[in-house]
Amino acid sequence: MKNYDLVVRGGRVTGPGGVRLADVAVTGGKIADVLPAGSTVSGTEEIDAAGRHVLPGLIDSHVHFRTPGLTEKEDWAHASRAAVAGGVTTVFDMPNTRPATFTPADARAKDAEIRGTSLVDYRFHAGVNPEAVESLETFEPAEALTAKAFLTGHHTAPHVLRDPARLDELFAVAKRQGLRLLFHAEDDDVFKLLDQWQGAPETYRDYERFRPRSGGIVAVAKLIELARRHGTAAHVLHVSSREEADLLTAAGAAGLPVTWEATGHHLSFTAADTARCGSRIRLSPAIREQVDQDRLWDAVFRGEVSTVGSDHAPHAFADKTVAAPDAPPGLPGVQELFPALYTGLRRRAPDATPDELLPIVTRVLAAEPARLFGVADRKGAIAPGLDADLVLFDPAENWSFGPGDVQAKCGWTAYAGWMFTGRVARTIRRGRTVFRLEHGFGTPDGEWLKPSTVPVPAGDTR
Numbered sequence: 001m002k003n004y005d006l007v008v009r010g011g012r013v014t015g016p017g018g019v020r021l022a023d024v025a026v027t028g029g030k031i032a033d034v035l036p037a038g039s040t041v042s043g044t045e046e047i048d049a050a051g052r053h054v055l056p057g058l059i060d061s062h063v064h065f066r067t068p069g070l071t072e073k074e075d076w077a078h079a080s081r082a083a084v085a086g087g088v089t090t091v092f093d094m095p096n097t098r099p100a101t102f103t104p105a106d107a108r109a110k111d112a113e114i115r116g117t118s119l120v121d122y123r124f125h126a127g128v129n130p131e132a133v134e135s136l137e138t139f140e141p142a143e144a145l146t147a148k149a150f151l152t153g154h155h156t157a158p159h160v161l162r163d164p165a166r167l168d169e170l171f172a173v174a175k176r177q178g179l180r181l182l183f184h185a186e187d188d189d190v191f192k193l194l195d196q197w198q199g200a201p202e203t204y205r206d207y208e209r210f211r212p213r214s215g216g217i218v219a220v221a222k223l224i225e226l227a228r229r230h231g232t233a234a235h236v237l238h239v240s241s242r243e244e245a246d247l248l249t250a251a252g253a254a255g256l257p258v259t260w261e262a263t264g265h266h267l268s269f270t271a272a273d274t275a276r277c278g279s280r281i282r283l284s285p286a287i288r289e290q291v292d293q294d295r296l297w298d299a300v301f302r303g304e305v306s307t308v309g310s311d312h313a314p315h316a317f318a319d320k321t322v323a324a325p326d327a328p329p330g331l332p333g334v335q336e337l338f339p340a341l342y343t344g345l346r347r348r349a350p351d352a353t354p355d356e357l358l359p360i361v362t363r364v365l366a367a368e369p370a371r372l373f374g375v376a377d378r379k380g381a382i383a384p385g386l387d388a389d390l391v392l393f394d395p396a397e398n399w400s401f402g403p404g405d406v407q408a409k410c411g412w413t414a415y416a417g418w419m420f421t422g423r424v425a426r427t428i429r430r431g432r433t434v435f436r437l438e439h440g441f442g443t444p445d446g447e448w449l450k451p452s453t454v455p456v457p458a459g460d461t462r
């Protein structure tokens with residue numbers, strides 16, 4: 001009888017294509033075999049997954065773990081605990097730290113600071129330096145295959161690419177380098193004009209008017225044209241309005257190399273929640289109306305959106321609770337991402353079964369981020385040869401998310417008092433348990449992934 005390091009037995013193994021009852025055999029941190037349930041193989045460690053769904057370790061392709069330089073807001077030890085408690089085993093961290101991740105040396109220094117503190121594996125999105133977009137040419141594919149640019153700024157995003165000629169140059173550089181560009185796509189000129197005309201809001205309820213959808217729509221239209229002209233792959237982050245969703249979906253369907261992300265918070269809150277949540281859900285881009293949220297959910301069900309990110313961006317509660325409009329945008333969300341997404345799917349499709357809904361989760365939180373961002377040779381699916389990153393999930397459990405559950409260093413959540421449907425029971429990363437409900441956390445030996453990936457092909461849309 002064949003013996004493996006670990007066998008996860010009898011779970012409902014889930015991927016974008018569907019669900020099957022299977023045993024997952026693991027050796028050396030890799031998936032060795034996926035066998036029909038009831039197999040005769042044995043494992044040095046055996047985990048009974050009967051009654052649970054087994055998902056690939058989830059990938060959050062949009063986090064701000066605040067390392068280096070902003071660790072009073074969040075640090076990697078806390079953030080990675082939050083991640084694995086929510087079933088996330090791989091993160092892509094954003095570059096707007098202090099210093100920003102503008103060069104390979106910045107990325108290596110960041111890795112050196114993280115190493116030994118992380119429960120999750122990680123990659124970095126390189127930062128676009130508005131003063132020197134050509135510095136992206138110094139990154140090797142192993143160091144970065146993606147680069148993020150901010151088209152408008154805020155408290156923790158001071159490096160804004162405002163010059164149209166530089167933006168054009170960025171698309172050309174990225175095309176040559178085979179980099180996929182990621183954007184905070186709101187038009188700074190639109191906001192400058194509005195600030196000049198209407199001034200700052202006095203309450204957070206007026207925040208949507210202060211940073212309206214017009215900023216996003218203008219920026220997205222410009223980016224689609226640049227992607228068309230240069231053939232450069234562009235991924236628009238945290239799409240907030242139905243108009244942007246319509247534009248990006250149409251452009252992608254027409255064969256342009258554009259893809260987009262929705263966030264857990266835009267899927268979970270609307271402007272009406274501002275009355276109750278105040279500055280906790282002051283976000284950039286702003287939380288919008290019910291019709292916008294409905295459009296984002298349609299995109300999730302129809303497969304129009306490629307990735308769902310948490311945009312985990314914590315701030316100390318004291319910083320967040322200042323008078324309008326000065327609270328910094330952002331909230332913690334990596335721990336809440338999967339439960340909020342699954343709870344929302346259930347709410348919108350109450351008659352659907354977990355076997356029908358969880359494949360959607362594995363598409364936007366595993367398969368697609370792995371493929372778009374260059375880690376599909378190690379992550380994103382339950383298949384022989386890939387890293388043994390597994391999430392054991394109980395889709396039937398209803399539980400209330402309280403302050404005592406929050407792992408983020410800031411200690412607060414915008415989801416306080418939410419009833420979530422579905423709970424992560426156990427998270428396994430490269431064959432080792434890194435989180436187990438009521439047992440705590442594993443060893444923080446997550447690593448900087450250096451995959452052997454090919455550059456993004458031109459015209460690759462989804």
Ligand SMILES: [Zn+2]
Pocket residue numbers: 062064094311313
């Ligand atoms: Zn972000």
